[in-house]
Amino acid sequence: MLELLLQNLVNGILMGCVYALVALGLALQFGVMDIINFAHGEFVMIAMYLVFWISLYLAIPGSLTSLIVAPIYFVFGLVVYKLVIDRIVGTYPLAQIAATIGLMVLLRNLALAAWRAQPRGLQYEVLRGSVTLGPVVVPISRLTAALVSVGTMLALHWFLTHTRLGLALRATSDDMQAASLLGINVRRMFALAFGLGCAIIGIAAAFIMTFQQVNPESGLTWGLISWIIVVMAGLGGVSGVLLSGLILGMVEALEITFWDPRASLAVMYSLFILILWVKPRGLFGRR
Amino acid sequence: MRALEVQNLNVAYGKVQVLWDVSFHVEEGESVCIIGPNGAGKTTTLHTVSGILTPLSGRITFYGEDVTGLPAWELAERGMSLVPEGRRIFPNLTVLENLMAASYMRRCRDSFEENLEMVFDLFPRLKERRDQVARTLSGGEAQMLAIARAMITNPRLLMLDEPSMGLAPILVSKVFRSIQRLRERGVTILLVEQHVPVALRVSDRAYVLENGRIVLSGTSEEVASNKKVREHYLGI
Ligand SMILES: Nc1ncnc2c1ncn2[C@@H]1O[C@H](COP(=O)(O)OP(=O)(O)O)[C@@H](O)[C@H]1O
Ligand SMILES: [Mg+2]
Numbered sequence: 271m272l273e274l275l276l277q278n279l280v281n282g283i284l285m286g287c288v289y290a291l292v293a294l295g296l297a298l299q300f301g302v303m304d305i306i307n308f309a310h311g312e313f314v315m316i317a318m319y320l321v322f323w324i325s326l327y328l329a330i331p332g333s334l335t336s337l338i339v340a341p342i343y344f345v346f347g348l349v350v351y352k353l354v355i356d357r358i359v360g361t362y363p364l365a366q367i368a369a370t371i372g373l374m375v376l377l378r379n380l381a382l383a384a385w386r387a388q389p390r391g392l393q394y395e396v397l398r399g400s401v402t403l404g405p406v407v408v409p410i411s412r413l414t415a416a417l418v419s420v421g422t423m424l425a426l427h428w429f430l431t432h433t434r435l436g437l438a439l440r441a442t443s444d445d446m447q448a449a450s451l452l453g454i455n456v457r458r459m460f461a462l463a464f465g466l467g468c469a470i471i472g473i474a475a476a477f478i479m480t481f482q483q484v485n486p487e488s489g490l491t492w493g494l495i496s497w498i499i500v501v502m503a504g505l506g507g508v509s510g511v512l513l514s515g516l517i518l519g520m521v522e523a524l525e526i527t528f529w530d531p532r533a534s535l536a537v538m539y540s541l542f543i544l545i546l547w548v549k550p551r552g553l554f555g556r557r
Numbered sequence: 558m559r560a561l562e563v564q565n566l567n568v569a570y571g572k573v574q575v576l577w578d579v580s581f582h583v584e585e586g587e588s589v590c591i592i593g594p595n596g597a598g599k600t601t602t603l604h605t606v607s608g609i610l611t612p613l614s615g616r617i618t619f620y621g622e623d624v625t626g627l628p629a630w631e632l633a634e635r636g637m638s639l640v641p642e643g644r645r646i647f648p649n650l651t652v653l654e655n656l657m658a659a660s661y662m663r664r665c666r667d668s669f670e671e672n673l674e675m676v677f678d679l680f681p682r683l684k685e686r687r688d689q690v691a692r693t694l695s696g697g698e699a700q701m702l703a704i705a706r707a708m709i710t711n712p713r714l715l716m717l718d719e720p721s722m723g724l725a726p727i728l729v730s731k732v733f734r735s736i737q738r739l740r741e742r743g744v745t746i747l748l749v750e751q752h753v754p755v756a757l758r759v760s761d762r763a764y765v766l767e768n769g770r771i772v773l774s775g776t777s778e779e780v781a782s783n784k785k786v787r788e789h790y791l792g793i
Contacts, residue, residue: 434661437650441658444647451607451641452710453633453662 273405278523280406284416286519290512291419291474292492293499294426295467297511300500302443302463303359308370311493312377313468317343317475318484319381322390325479332392333414336476340469347468351461359460374489381486391483415477420512422473426466427508439463443505491535498542504552513554558620560585560714560745561606566615568598568605574613575601576769583714585620588746590756590777592790593766599749600642602766603718606747607639608632620713634662636713640720644703648692652683655691655702659709668711676705679735697728704735714745721752733759753790757781765790 296310307313320339325332354373358366397411430436442449442459450456499518503510518538525537545553561583568576575598583589591599604610606617608629617625624632647655656676660669677684680701686694691702700720707715717736721729733755740746740759750756757763763780765773773783780786 434657437654437658438661440650440654441647441661444649445645447609447629448641448645448647449658450609450629451633451639451645452659452706453630453665454658455628455630 275523275527277406278527279520280408281412282519282521282523283516284408284412284519285522286516287416287419287512288412288474288478288515289495289499289518290515291422291470292478293496293503293515294423294508294511295470295474296496297500297503298426298463298470299467301505302439303355303446303460305355305359305366306370306497306500307355307373308367308493309373309377309489310471310496311489311491312374312381313343313471313489314475314478314492314496315381315484315486315489316377317471318479318482318488319385319390320472321476321479322392322484325392325394329394331394331396332479333395333397333476336418336473339476340472343472344465344469347465348461350468351464355460355464356457374493378486378489381489385486387485387487389483389485392479395480397480409481411477411480415480418473418477422470423508423512426470430508435462494535494539494542498538498545501542502545502552503554504549506552506554510552510554514552517553558585559583559618560587560620561747562616562618563602563606564616564618566602566605566617567613568601568610568615569613570601574769576605576612579615579766579769579771581764581771581774583745583747585713585745586743587762588740588748588760589762589764590748590750590760591764591766592750592753592756592780595751597766598769599766600718601769603639603716603747603749607637607716633710634664636711637716638707638710638712638714639716640703640707640718642718642722644699646691646694646699646702646706649690651688651690652694652702653687655706656683656709659706662710665710669709672709672711676708679708679738680705696723697725697731700724700728700732701735704732704739708739708744712744714747715739716747716749718749719751720748721750721755729755753786 292314296307300306317339321332321335324335324338354369358369397414400407400409430440438454439459439462442454442456446456495518499511499514502514521541522534522538525534559582564580566576566579567574579602591602593599601610605612608627611626616623619635619637647658650658656673660666682698683701683705686698694702720732724732729752737759748756748760757777757780760777763777764771765780765786773780
């Protein structure tokens with residue numbers, strides 16, 4: 271029992287890092303432009319398909335496709351921003367919800383029509399095997415995914431705290447009107463935040479595919495996980511997102527150990543409601 | 558040269574019009590104030606001039622160029638700077654980061670170090686607190702930061718919206734002393750205030766705005782000696 275718990279906790283910590291990375295894109299977009307993209311999970315799902323197809327046709331490992339999918343997804347983010355998000359920032363919340371839920375349904379149905387419900391997994395991946403640490407077996411794929419996640423988060427944190435553009439993004443996030451009065455083109459900042467958020471999804475998707483399959487419904491889980499983490503983290507910056515991801519990963523590990531793996535989404539959702547009850551501004555939020 | 562010329566400005570929020578035919582101007586190097594009671598439309602005027610709001614009609618000319626309807630960030634590029642009502646400093650950035658964010662524009666980058674020294678000289682308090690997160694500043698310090706932030710942008714017109722709001726009397730005079738110092742440095746100033754006596758003291762000319770209309774204008778002495786102004790605003 272103890273060994274199982276230890277094994278699940280290690281898995282939970284590794285998955286928690288990946289959850290945090292997926293949520294980071296959403297957190298960045300929400301932080302800068304106060305908009306919740308309900309299609310976030312579907313963006314992850316489409317990116318996972320992209321990883322699958324690129325890996326298949328170019329015959330390269332799925333993990334390596336991150337170098338291609340991230341820039342493609344950055345541009346994808348800019349396009350979605352221009353076509354949809356630019357129209358709805360700063361308007362009624364209802365219009366924002368309707369527009370992004372519409373996008374969610376659209377992408378999910380397109381995926382169903384194009385690829386059917388059959389799950390797809392990578393044919394070719396170099397991140398195989400596992401390392402054994404005492405009683406715990408750590409799959410190389412998950413370990414790499416976790417390390418890349420933490421690395422990407424550190425890189426974003428560095429960008430936000432050490433560059434002129436990052437500072438302008440944080441200023442916009444704090445007060446967009448005051449930022450615009452200092453000559454910061456806030457619409458450009460919104461587009462940048464949206465593109466960066468999507469590029470992060472692209473990186474995450476490539477490494478998720480090294481240990482998971484994708485189907486048109488995959489977006490639901492990733493969306494839910496991301497919303498929960500963003501609510502947990504509040505507007506607490508990159509570290510808040512990472513901590514929230516780790517908490518979620520470990521809660522899932524405990525749930526799997528002591529109850530039923532099939533209930534893990536239900537337990538996560540309950541956690542989400544609990545946090546809304548006790549700390550509606552998030553565990554790590556500053557405002 | 559005329560820094561700012563505002564002609565026949567009409568502004569509405571949705572269907573409710575709040576500014577009617579508002580006209581005024583500011584010469585380069587001049588210090589001008591707009592005074593008037595709460596709800597008169599002072600903030601609306603500054604928001605329209607600085608591009609946050611778009612007027613129904615009217616014309617805004619900045620150093621000879623028609624800038625009506627340009628977005629705020631573009632007007633900032635051209636040298637307009639507004640210290641907004643309620644300060645609006647970036648709460649989660651440090652004092653220094655607030656000032657660095659103000660040097661985002663290309664034309665402000667080279668002068669940043671020099672301007673930083675200038676504002677630290679003007680407000681030594683900010684220098685002491687440079688690494689402190691801005692949300693922990695007191696009201697007076699926050700107002701100094703808001704003014705300093707605007708000064709980093711090398712403004713060709715500095716607009717201040719009720720810098721005395723919410724400050725203890727001792728801090729009000731401190732803030733106005735710094736405005737006076739800026740004026741002496743030749744900064745072109747458009748000040749909006751409810752705190753009329755001090756506002757008139759740091760201005761060359763004044764306009765009185767009531768119910769969305771300019772009802773009186775003149776040199777600060779003329780306005781200060783007006784019978785109605787004395788009764789309503791100066792309490793004499
Ligand atoms: N965002 C807004 N929406 C609708 N009405 C507004 C808004 N802001 C201000 N007003 C109204 O416009 C009028 C002028 O307000 P304002 O410009 O803030 O006055 P002042 O700055 O002189 O106190 C007031 O009647 C106020 O209620
Ligand atoms: Mg006002």
